[in-house]
Amino acid sequence: MSEDQLRTNIDWEKKWQQGRSRWDYGQPSPALVTLLQTEEARVLIPASGLGLVPGCGHGYDVEFFASEKRHMRGLEISQTCVDLLNQKYPNAKEENFDFICADFFDFEVPEQKxxxxxxxxxxxxxxxYLRPQWAKRMNEIIAKDGVLITLMYPVNGQEEEGGPPPFPLSEEIYHDLLADNFELMYINDAIGHAERFGMEKIAIWKKK
Structure with a gap:
């Protein structure tokens, strides 16, 4: 696959300029909040180190994960989005998180990953067609024994009204993409935003 083919055909910068980001619920997904309250899952998630939320949108998850011991970074391909995030979170640095505008497939990764x-x-x-490259990149940027949390959506095989994105997914697709380099440690039905009930699963994968 050529370098050009690794780039999405979706103009996310234009979408952000037009205010068409769509998926803004004003808070982290209740499924994620519940996950971090579940002892079985919480013990699998590193309490310190470096974390990343690619395609972080309005930044709720970046802020939610950040702590004194865990620095979180939100990544977006749209400069308009990142400018909005920096305005929205003026105290991000003091709260141990930040945002960068970069391409997920070739942004600079910290030495420790x-x-x-x-x-x-x-x-x-x-x-x-980008999914294998997504899996390859996740393997590259996550340190050994690090974890990838996937809130899988939509897994009911249906598209949202108005068409993709989002593109339908399934638990099997995630297994096919990640099994070579990650071990599935936890998976459960997710109870997130009300309109997505029955359409989500949440999982934790550990880098081999």
């Missing part, structure tokens, strides 16, 4: 990456409405937002 990330020990936590959270993917929600990111894989489902890219065209299906």
């Amino acid at each position: 990330y020990n936590l990456v959270y993917d929600y409405t990111f894989l489902c937002a890219m065209e299906p």
